[in-house]
Amino acid sequence: MNGIQKAVIAVDGAKVSFGAVKALDGVTLRVMPGECVGLVGHNGAGKSTIVSVINGGLTPQVGSVASDGERLERYGINAARVRGVRCVFQELSLCPNLSIVENTRIMHRDLGGFGWRTRAEKIIEQSLDTVFPGHNIGSSRAVGDLSIAERQMVEIAMAFSDAGIAPRLVILDEPTSSLDASLARQMLDHVRRFVAAGGSVIFISHILHEILETSDRIVVMKDGRVVAERPAHGFDHHGLVEAMGTVAKEETGQRSSREQPTAPLILSHQAAGLSFTAHEGEIIGLAGLAGHGQTELLLALHAAQSSNWRPERDPLVTFVAGDRRLNGVFELWSILRNFSIASLGDLSRRGLILAQEEETKGADWKRRIEIRTPDLDNRILSLSGGNQQKVLFARALATRARIVLMDDPMRGVDVGTKQEVYKIIREEAARGRTFVWYSTEMDEVRLCDRVYVFREGRIMDELAADAVNETNIIAASFSGVPA
Amino acid sequence: MTFRLSSDAMRLAIPALSLTLLLAAVFWLQPRAMSYVGLNLLFNLAVPIALATIAQMIVMAVNDLDLSMGTFVSFIACVTATFLRDTPVTGVLILVGAIATYAGLGVVIHLRNLPSIVVTLGMSFVWGGLAVLLLPAPGGQSPDWVRWLMTVKPPLAPMAIVASIIIAAVAHLVVMRSSLGVLIRGIGGNPRSVERAGWSIVAARGAAYGLAGFFAVLAGIALVGLTTSADANIALRYTLLSIAGVILGGGEFIGGRVSPIGAVIGALTLTLAGSFLSFLRISADWQIGAQGAILIIVLAFRLMLNRLEKQEKGR
Numbered sequence: 001m002n003g004i005q006k007a008v009i010a011v012d013g014a015k016v017s018f019g020a021v022k023a024l025d026g027v028t029l030r031v032m033p034g035e036c037v038g039l040v041g042h043n044g045a046g047k048s049t050i051v052s053v054i055n056g057g058l059t060p061q062v063g064s065v066a067s068d069g070e071r072l073e074r075y076g077i078n079a080a081r082v083r084g085v086r087c088v089f090q091e092l093s094l095c096p097n098l099s100i101v102e103n104t105r106i107m108h109r110d111l112g113g114f115g116w117r118t119r120a121e122k123i124i125e126q127s128l129d130t131v132f133p134g135h136n137i138g139s140s141r142a143v144g145d146l147s148i149a150e151r152q153m154v155e156i157a158m159a160f161s162d163a164g165i166a167p168r169l170v171i172l173d174e175p176t177s178s179l180d181a182s183l184a185r186q187m188l189d190h191v192r193r194f195v196a197a198g199g200s201v202i203f204i205s206h207i208l209h210e211i212l213e214t215s216d217r218i219v220v221m222k223d224g225r226v227v228a229e230r231p232a233h234g235f236d237h238h239g240l241v242e243a244m245g246t247v248a249k250e251e252t253g254q255r256s257s258r259e260q261p262t263a264p265l266i267l268s269h270q271a272a273g274l275s276f277t278a279h280e281g282e283i284i285g286l287a288g289l290a291g292h293g294q295t296e297l298l299l300a301l302h303a304a305q306s307s308n309w310r311p312e313r314d315p316l317v318t319f320v321a322g323d324r325r326l327n328g329v330f331e332l333w334s335i336l337r338n339f340s341i342a343s344l345g346d347l348s349r350r351g352l353i354l355a356q357e358e359e360t361k362g363a364d365w366k367r368r369i370e371i372r373t374p375d376l377d378n379r380i381l382s383l384s385g386g387n388q389q390k391v392l393f394a395r396a397l398a399t400r401a402r403i404v405l406m407d408d409p410m411r412g413v414d415v416g417t418k419q420e421v422y423k424i425i426r427e428e429a430a431r432g433r434t435f436v437w438y439s440t441e442m443d444e445v446r447l448c449d450r451v452y453v454f455r456e457g458r459i460m461d462e463l464a465a466d467a468v469n470e471t472n473i474i475a476a477s478f479s480g481v482p483a
Numbered sequence: 484m485t486f487r488l489s490s491d492a493m494r495l496a497i498p499a500l501s502l503t504l505l506l507a508a509v510f511w512l513q514p515r516a517m518s519y520v521g522l523n524l525l526f527n528l529a530v531p532i533a534l535a536t537i538a539q540m541i542v543m544a545v546n547d548l549d550l551s552m553g554t555f556v557s558f559i560a561c562v563t564a565t566f567l568r569d570t571p572v573t574g575v576l577i578l579v580g581a582i583a584t585y586a587g588l589g590v591v592i593h594l595r596n597l598p599s600i601v602v603t604l605g606m607s608f609v610w611g612g613l614a615v616l617l618l619p620a621p622g623g624q625s626p627d628w629v630r631w632l633m634t635v636k637p638p639l640a641p642m643a644i645v646a647s648i649i650i651a652a653v654a655h656l657v658v659m660r661s662s663l664g665v666l667i668r669g670i671g672g673n674p675r676s677v678e679r680a681g682w683s684i685v686a687a688r689g690a691a692y693g694l695a696g697f698f699a700v701l702a703g704i705a706l707v708g709l710t711t712s713a714d715a716n717i718a719l720r721y722t723l724l725s726i727a728g729v730i731l732g733g734g735e736f737i738g739g740r741v742s743p744i745g746a747v748i749g750a751l752t753l754t755l756a757g758s759f760l761s762f763l764r765i766s767a768d769w770q771i772g773a774q775g776a777i778l779i780i781v782l783a784f785r786l787m788l789n790r791l792e793k794q795e796k797g798r
Contacts, residue, residue, distance in 0.1 A: 057679065078681040093679060095672030097739040102665045107680050112662045 007066070008033055008169045008200045009054055009085065014063035016049055016224075023049040024060065025224035031169055036191060036201040038215030038232065040208070042244055042474055043290045043440035045221040047204055048090070051171055054202070055087045056080035081109075084168030086159040088175050090291075092151060096144035100124055100154055103143055108163035119163075127161035128153070131190045132183060148178045156187055160194065169200040176205060177456075188214050206289050206455075208237050208478050220244055241478060245442075245470040266434055267316070267403060269304065271297055273458030278403065278434050283425065285448030285468070286438040288477045290408075293457035294438040295322075298405045301436065305403075318342060318401035320392055322408040322438075328392050329380050335391055336362045336376040342395045365394040369424055386417030393421060403434045410444060422447060442470050453477055494733035494740070497788065498748040501731075501781050505755050512762040523641035527709055529754035530633070530646045531556070534702035535721045536728035536750040537654045537743060541695040543729055544658065544671045544741045545688055547592065547599035551607035552699060553722035555581070557715055558614040559703025564623025564713035567704075571626075578700050585696025590689040607722070614715035621714035625707040633708030646705075647747055654743035657694070667691045671739020727778055728753055733785070752781075 007030040016024040024046045031037055041047050052058035053065065056077040065075045067083050087093075094103045104120040105111055111120055121139050128135050132153050143151060152175065159170050172191070176184040191201050191214055205211050211218060211232075218235050220228040220243040228243040235243070267278040276297065278284055286294040298319070305317045321328040330338055340347055340358050347358050362376050369390050373383060380388060389409060396404050410418055425435055425447075439445050451468050453461040453476035461476035509525070510517050516525055535556055542549040549555075559581065567574030588606065592599050637645050658664040666687045669677045678684055702721070707713050730736075731752055732745030756777045760770045 055679070077679060081681050087679070089679075093673070093676045095669045095676055095739065097672035098665060098669055102669070103676075105662060105665050106669045106677055106682070109681055116662060117660075 006032055006069070008068070008083075010066045011050065011053055011060075012064050012066065014050070014053055014060035014065075016053065016058060016060050022224050024053070026063070027221070027224070027226055029054075029219065029226065031200045031202060033168070033200055034195055034198045035217060036195045036203055036215045038211040038218040039202055039204045039221065040206075040211055040218065040240060040244060041221035042442065042477070044223070045244075046224040047221055048173065049224075050221070051087065051173055051202070051204070054080070054169075055085055055171060082165060084165055085171070086167045086169070087171040088152075088155050088159045088173060090173045090177070092155075094143045094151065094155060094158070097142065099142050100137070100139040103154070104139075104158065104161065104163075107158050108161075110165075111163050123161050123163050124154075124157060127157040131157050131160055132186050149180065149183065152178050153183065160190070167199065169202070170194070171202045171204075173204045174206065175203075176207060176210060184210070206478055208240050212237065212240070241471065241475050244478075245474045267301070267305075269297070269301055271300070271459050273454075273460055274452065274462055276301075276452060276459065278436060280402070280434055281429050281432045282450060283429050283435045283437060283448045285445045285451035286436065286454060287445045287451050287473050288454035288460070290440050292454040292477075294454050295407055296457065297454075297459075298407050298436065298438055301403075302405055315399065315401045317403045317405055318396040318399045320396045320404060320406040320409045322406075322411055324385070324388055324392065329388055331379075331381055333380060334377045335371065335373060335380050335383065338380045339365065339376070339391050339395050339398065343399045346400070361398060365398055369394055369397075370420065386413040389413050390417065390421065393424065397424070397428060397433075402432075403436065404428075406435060406437045406439075408438050408440055410439065410441065418444075442473065445473060446470070493788065493792065494742055495745050495748075497781070497785050498732045498745045498752060501784075502748050502752045502755065505752060505759055505777075509755065509759050509762060512759070516758075519641050523643050525758050526641070526643035526647065526751060526754060527633070529751045530643055530650070531702040531706035531709065531718070532721065532724055532728065532754060533647055533650050533747045533750035534698050534705055535718070535725040536732070536746045537650065538695040538698035538702065539725035540654075540729045540732075540734055540741045540743065540746045541658065541667065541691050541698065542599070543726075543734055543736060544667050544739050545589075545691045546671050546737045546739065547603075548726070548736070549603045549695065550600055550722055551603040551610055552725050553719040554607040554610040554614065555585075555696075555699050556703045556706065556718035556721050557713075558610040558617070559700050560707045560710075560713040560717050561614045561617040561623065561715060563629065563704045563707040564625055565617055567629075568624055568626040582693055582696040582700060585699070586689045586693030589692025590685055592692075593685050593688040611715065618713060618715055621712060623707075623713045625711050625713075629704055629708040630711065633705060647751060651744045651747040654698075654747070658741065658743050663687075663690060663694075667694075668739040668741065671737070671741075724750070724753055731778065731781055753778075 010030040012028050014024050014027045015022070027046065027050055029050060039047055039050075049058065053060050056075055056079055059075065065072050072079060095106065098106070101117055101120045101124065104124040105116055108120070108123070125139050128137060128139075135153060137146070137150055137154065143154065146154065156172070156175055159172070160167055175187060179187065188210060191203065195201055195216070203211060203215055212235060215232045218230060218232050218240070219226055220240065222244060264280050265277060266280050269276040272293070286297065288294065302317055302319055306315060330341070336358065339362050343361070344353060347354055347361065365371075366373075366376060371383070371390050371394070372387055380391065383391065392409065410421065429435060437444065437448060445451055446468060448468060449464070451463045451473065452459045453463065453473055455477060463472050463476070515521055535552055539549055539552055559578065562574060562577050566577055588602060591597065592602050633642065635642055658667070666677065666682060667690070670684060670687055670691070674684055677687070703718070706718060710717065728749035729741065729746050730749070732742055732747070732749030734741040734746060753774075756774050757770065760773050765773055
């Protein structure tokens with residue numbers, strides 16, 4: 001049998017890296033006609049990256065993409081669309097200001113000409129009727145006016161709609177996350193019908209029983225590689241969870257298991273699901289799949305402890321941002337200023353900054369956490385990403401705040417720097433500082449004393465001490481829908 | 484299910500309501516304005532403003548802002564009063580070149596990822612300089628056909644009203660009904676999604692700017708038709724008036740939410756506000772301030788309704 005000849009899309013040995021981060025490390029994936037491929041993996045496994053490669057949004061640095069046995073040299077968004085590759089993305093990918101009909105026009109480039117509205121209306125309504133019978137969504141409504149579930153329904157219907165070029169491969173990235181059970185059922189049934197008619201689907205979901213019952217074949221990814229690939233009946237719920245994690249089982253002893261149930265309570269917050277508490281000197285991890293409410297909790301903790309109008313005299317919490325470019329560094333400022341901005345209250349008298357003290361403190365922290373620069377007056381952007389992140393850490397640690405909130409701060413930081421920062425965090429925790437650490441990386445979560453696992457905006461599980469390990473965390477993040 | 488206005492209809496209701504209120508107030512103060520001639524006098528200066536507002540609206544639909552609108556319209560007015568009258572071929576070439584420049588600006592802004600306000604602010608000095616070169620002192624004369632067009636007396640309704648309706652209808656067709664219009668608004672709403680569907684955003688942005696340039700050219704020509712001569716500073720107010728008109732008409736600075744009909748109504752409202760204040764015998768010194776106050780009141784009203792709408796949705 002000749003697999004490559006038949007495959008709708010065959011990605012061969014794709015490697016993609018963003019700076020120091022290897023998003024894909026030689027992934028080979030083939031999708032045959034009439035097949036639903038389930039794709040699972042924890043955060044940063046490379047699912048979204050392989051999706052981008054298949055839909056033409058990203059060209060792999062190494063490796064090739066072939067379709068129908070023909071190797072495609074210049075594969076891009078348009079080439080993918082011509083071959084009938086469609087995608088439903090995790091985040092909203094419609095224009096909220098346009099009506100459903102107008103969005104259909106945008107999605108199908110060759111729908112133009114006089115009377116396109118009528119044609120677009122017919123196409124999208126037909127597709128909605130097929131996928132979600134009895135949906136009750138008027139196609140002249142603006143997408144911004146729809147509920148989240150309705151938007152997702154429209155996106156799914158949009159991907160399956162046919163305007164000249166029939167969809168052959170539909171990629172569904174977490175399509176059921178905001179659909180209720182009956183709508184999800186309708187969609188999964190449609191996926192099966194579509195596949196039975198010879199179409200192909202790549203199905204990504206964190207709800208494992210959906211994957212298990214809908215897919216023909218399941219591909220498990222981890223750290224940018226495919227680690228397991230079997231027909232769906234070769235997996236069960238437990239086996240999938242195992243396959244996603246167990247590669248690095250032996251490293252459980254990394255964390256010094258300090259038990260501090262006796263330390264005084266410093267912060268508590270009634271979040272959705274389990275309530276959140278923090279003790280002095282604890283390192284608390286927020287785990288679970290990315291975007292399931294961890295950042296929201298950090299922001300809520302921060303908002304609850306700070307005032308909008310006046311800076312606090314003695315702030316209890318400080319924040320280390322995850323997205324450096326967006327809300328971390330002041331790009332035009334020097335390293336020193338970037339460092340001292342959070343503690344200016346302590347460094348000034350009668351509204352004037354004490355330049356001498358600022359410099360002393362800066363030099364002190366430069367030595368403590370080894371910011372690699374000849375001069376703190378250099379621009380912050382002269383530093384590497386990892387060192388910029390260190391400056392942000394120093395900014396937070398130099399304040400008197402007792403609690404440090406961290407929003408996945410180590411994204412895109414090299415391993416050496418990470419180890420240094422971990423050391424600093426442990427030292428500071430030993431001195432009684434509390435860290436609330438949202439991380440998408442399993443290695444970091446394992447460093448924590450206690451971990452809250454999030455799912456769909458709620459704290460679903462709390463793991464402490466020796467229970468903090470990869471298997472438990474993955475099991476909690478993928479725990480099936482209450483049946 | 485209870486009847487609910489769509490958000491687009493809501494968007495249009497407020498400018499329409501404010502225009503009606505203002506018009507009623509003017510008629511009450513000065514009943515003689517309620518005539519063919521009176522209406523034309525009240526509104527004829529609104530025609531070029533409406534065209535400039537549509538131009539501004541198209542730029543705002545792609546999340547940009549054009550700060551050169553006033554000087555550009557002035558420049559076009561100067562070209563119309565000189566070249567377009569004396570050597571029509573050269574005049575038309577200059578106008579086409581100006582539109583092409585606008586389209587080029589859109590491309591440059593997108594490719595180099597520049598802030599549109601900086602680029603257009605810079606261009607405003609270029610247009611202003613060119614206008615002064617053309618007409619160092621007020622002068623020139625409008626071409627006869629333009630003059631005829633702006634003073635024509637159609638049956639039933641005066642020129643200003645007919646022109647406003649035509650402008651609104653054409654702009655609505657182009658921006659709200661055509662594929663290009665959908666694409667332009669789509670860029671304002673979610674550029675990634677447009678890109679993922681395989682469109683060229685550069686081309687669409689260039690087209691949006693080109694279209695805006697076209698409407699701004701029409702604004703300049705219409706203005707000269709009314710004033711019969713031009714001057715390098717004739718339309719400086721248009722930059723802010725056009726922005727205010729778009730916002731007043733239910734448009735928003737970002738998100739591709741615009742309404743051409745609303746924009747024309749907004750331009751009419753702004754013009755009428757000036758007349759209204761004159762009828763109230765408010766001294767010229769206070770008029771600009773009072774005009775600002777009217778603007779603030781209408782916008783505050785809109786924000787209030789937006790908030791109500793959001794609360795309703797939140798429930």
